[in-house]
Amino acid sequence: MAAPLPALFQLLSVRAGFLQARHAVLAQNLANADTPRYQPQDLVEPDFEALLRGGPGATPSVSVARTRSAHLAGVSAGAASPRQKAVEAFETAPSGNAVIIEEQIRLMGQADRGYQLATNLYGKYVGMMRTALGVGNA
Amino acid sequence: MDLETSMQIAAAGMQAQSARLRVTSENLANAQSTAQSPGGDPYRRKTISFANALDRATGARLVEVRRYGTDPAAFERRFEPSHPAADATGYVLYPNVNPLIELMDMREAQRSFEANLTAMQQARGMLQRTLDLLR
Numbered sequence: 385m386a387a388p389l390p391a392l393f394q395l396l397s398v399r400a401g402f403l404q405a406r407h408a409v410l411a412q413n414l415a416n417a418d419t420p421r422y423q424p425q426d427l428v429e430p431d432f433e434a435l436l437r438g439g440p441g442a443t444p445s446v447s448v449a450r451t452r453s454a455h456l457a458g459v460s461a462g463a464a465s466p467r468q469k470a471v472e473a474f475e476t477a478p479s480g481n482a483v484i485i486e487e488q489i490r491l492m493g494q495a496d497r498g499y500q501l502a503t504n505l506y507g508k509y510v511g512m513m514r515t516a517l518g519v520g521n522a
Numbered sequence: 523m524d525l526e527t528s529m530q531i532a533a534a535g536m537q538a539q540s541a542r543l544r545v546t547s548e549n550l551a552n553a554q555s556t557a558q559s560p561g562g563d564p565y566r567r568k569t570i571s572f573a574n575a576l577d578r579a580t581g582a583r584l585v586e587v588r589r590y591g592t593d594p595a596a597f598e599r600r601f602e603p604s605h606p607a608a609d610a611t612g613y614v615l616y617p618n619v620n621p622l623i624e625l626m627d628m629r630e631a632q633r634s635f636e637a638n639l640t641a642m643q644q645a646r647g648m649l650q651r652t653l654d655l656l657r
Contacts, residue, residue, distance in 0.1 A: 400652070401524075407648065408523035408531060408582065411641040415535025415585045417634050418542070419572040497646050503651045508538045510655070 396506045404500045409468065410492045413483050421480035424488065428467045432482060525652075527582045528645040529612045534584035535638035538572050542631045543588050546624050553619040561609035565617040567593035593618055 406427045416422040450457060473482030545568050555565040573588035595618040603612035 404525050404528070404648070405523045406647060407525065407641075409526040411528040411535075411638075411645065412583050413533040414634075414637050415531045415538070415640050416572070416574055416583070418534075418538075418630075418639065419574050419585055422574055485633065489640060490638060492641060492644055496648060499648050500651060503655060507655055 390443070392509060396502050396509075397434060398430070400499060400502045400506075402427070402430060403495045403502065407492065407495045407499075410488050413488045414485065414492075417471065417480075417481070417483045417485055417488075419481060422483060423473065424471050424483045425468050426471050426491070428469050523580070523582060525645045525649050527580050529642050530577070530586055531582050532638045532642035532645065534586065535641075536635055538585045538587060539631045539635040539638065541642065542570050542572075543628060543635075545590065546628045546631065549619050550621060550624045550628075553624075554620055555617055556605070556607040556614055560607055562607065562615075564597060564607070564615045565619070566597075567595065567617060567619045569593055619646070635648060 409425050409427055413422075422428040472486070474484060476482045535652040549567050553593050557564050569591045571588045571591065573587050575586040576582075577584050596618040597618050599613050600616055601612055602608055602614045605614045609613045
């Protein structure tokens with residue numbers, strides 16, 4: 385059972401990164417709640433299940449091809465920068481602003497709970513590893 | 523975009539809302555400010571407009587005050603011949619400030635400010651939980 389754990393850690397950190405980015409986008413919507421003609425944004429959720437199974441899409445990052453060994457591997461943002469999408473507006477104010485504060489707060493709470501789950505799971509698995517190493521009681 | 527960005531955006535939002543609150547209180551405070559000289563124009567209601575501003579350092583779209591404007595609505599005319607600012611026919615111009623609108627505006631600014639504050643508190647909580655992983 386050595387293999388699944390690192391994949392899980394990777395999954396959890398990608399998930400946490402996604403939720404952080406999503407929180408920032410939602411904060412942006414809230415800050416622009418009174419900006420004329422502003423349309424709320426959200427992020428497209430990456431396929432976390434494929435990432436965990438190790439199937440296609442397990443490594444969502446795209447890297448630069450290297451034709452010589454002396455070439456440097458490019459740094460790619462990968463899954464840490466999910467695509468941004470515009471959300472269809474439920475209600476648009478006369479000023480052209482379509483942000484509904486309640487909706488954004490709800491989505492933010494969702495991101496917050498997801499983050500809590502990810503960090504707690506991460507902590508739990510670290511604890512399990514420590515137990516396996518015999519320092520669980522230390 | 524990370525949680526620091528999130529907090530920066532929320533701070534920009536709070537700043538914009540407090541600027542709006544300041545304009546609103548200016549209007550309320552001057553709701554009865556008539557002209558200095560007879561027949562002159564009284565205080566004109568001020569307005570504020572926000573715009574989306576891209577912060578190139580972080581890639582975040584913050585909010586900032588685009589411009590302070592004035593409300594072109596007509597002044598209120600009252601017949602008060604004994605008033606020091608009355609014109610030759612005895613009419614005084616009063617500011618085009620409607621306290622009810624200003625109060626509603628103030629309440630809206632307060633709510634938006636609170637929403638931004640919630641965003642900041644949540645980002646702080648998330649950061650805190652990340653740091654708790656180290657314990």
